[in-house]
Amino acid sequence: xxxxxxxxxxxxxxxxxxxxxxxxxVGVLRxxxxxxxxxxxxxxxxxxxxxxxxxxxxxxxxERVFAQNNRGTVMGTAQVAGLAMVAAAxxxxxxxxxxxSEVKAAVTGSGRADKAQVQKMVASILGLSVAPExxxxxxxxxxxxxxxxxPAGALQGGDRHETxxxxxxxxAAEQQAKARYRTGVRGREQVR
Amino acid sequence: xxxxxxxxxxxxxxxxxxxxxxxxxVGVLRxxxxxxxxxxxxxxxxxxxxxxxxxxxxxxxxERVFAQNNRGTVMGTAQVAGLAMVAAAxxxxxxxxxxxSEVKAAVTGSGRADKAQVQKMVASILGLSVAPExxxxxxxxxxxxxxxxxPAGALQGGDRHETxxxxxxxxAAEQQAKARYRTGVRGREQVR
Numbered sequence: 001x002x003x004x005x006x007x008x009x010x011x012x013x014x015x016x017x018x019x020x021x022x023x024x025x026v027g028v029l030r031x032x033x034x035x036x037x038x039x040x041x042x043x044x045x046x047x048x049x050x051x052x053x054x055x056x057x058x059x060x061x062x063e064r065v066f067a068q069n070n071r072g073t074v075m076g077t078a079q080v081a082g083l084a085m086v087a088a089a090x091x092x093x094x095x096x097x098x099x100x101s102e103v104k105a106a107v108t109g110s111g112r113a114d115k116a117q118v119q120k121m122v123a124s125i126l127g128l129s130v131a132p133e134x135x136x137x138x139x140x141x142x143x144x145x146x147x148x149x150x151p152a153g154a155l156q157g158g159d160r161h162e163t164x165x166x167x168x169x170x171x172a173a174e175q176q177a178k179a180r181y182r183t184g185v186r187g188r189e190q191v192r
Numbered sequence: 193x194x195x196x197x198x199x200x201x202x203x204x205x206x207x208x209x210x211x212x213x214x215x216x217x218v219g220v221l222r223x224x225x226x227x228x229x230x231x232x233x234x235x236x237x238x239x240x241x242x243x244x245x246x247x248x249x250x251x252x253x254x255e256r257v258f259a260q261n262n263r264g265t266v267m268g269t270a271q272v273a274g275l276a277m278v279a280a281a282x283x284x285x286x287x288x289x290x291x292x293s294e295v296k297a298a299v300t301g302s303g304r305a306d307k308a309q310v311q312k313m314v315a316s317i318l319g320l321s322v323a324p325e326x327x328x329x330x331x332x333x334x335x336x337x338x339x340x341x342x343p344a345g346a347l348q349g350g351d352r353h354e355t356x357x358x359x360x361x362x363x364a365a366e367q368q369a370k371a372r373y374r375t376g377v378r379g380r381e382q383v384r
Contacts, residue, residue, distance in 0.1 A: 037289075041274050042281035067259055067266045074259045078267045079274025082233050086275065089234035097229075 005076030009136030197268030
């Protein structure tokens, strides 16, 4: 996940040892700058929930946000990164943080690559005939690839192994049950 | 709510026009620095949910976090502020952001008051014989008081009036039903 309040990139890849990584899904969650921050964050939180419930990932890689990136958007970006971490943690999915330069270096060989180079290399790595658009979508896929190719110990709380795949599957089933329940409540149906 | 990753202050006050504000509840959500950020954020998110479900506030006031506060903790603080906003927005509760100097000025008369002065004034305003401890708890109450005494238009999305008290009560009931359901799932009971 490439966090952002106006555009949050989400990319899902699948991989087996010794095989090329495969694109599973990619998209961008967008919110309107004229909407208040609380509602924008809620919208993104719901969007992230949908992605996680649909794909049940083994791990979520999120771009690490630095305060030194002193753009006006850094607070919103940090908040969306926080939502992504919570959405993963709520499902027992481990979170990995990677810096922008780690990502650039992993996919292009240079920590200073520009957005176009990242897009081009992501397309090449995943065997896509067209580069993912917009850059936020490509960045999310680049993060996923970076994590696949990670050195050991890159997980948040790297010594944390309390969730097994079976526990994560159980947590995912629980989330889906809750999602169905929520839908039921919204539609004012009776839950039996 | 006075956001923070290590200590997040939460204060609840009640008020009627022309009456003194009354302390309803105050506390601090704490997480351990040695825990990974994703799990700390999850813990705080669950703590905030509990406070909101218990008290069903009319509005949530959150301290506005600035990137310029270039302490090492600013990212975590921003993320917790984001979680507070989402927790409120998910329940249809309006969010107000107030800056630290607005809060200090509102309760002490000076935007540069120190923590002890804020604690002392909060105790005096709410008629408490002992100042709230720690400072994060007092800051959360000071934020609530600041919001009570606010000038018009301080709400996030100030022109947003789409939730009525009845709608918020309905949303709160829905949240409580979900919380019961969650408890049921955790206890592995069947939901019928």
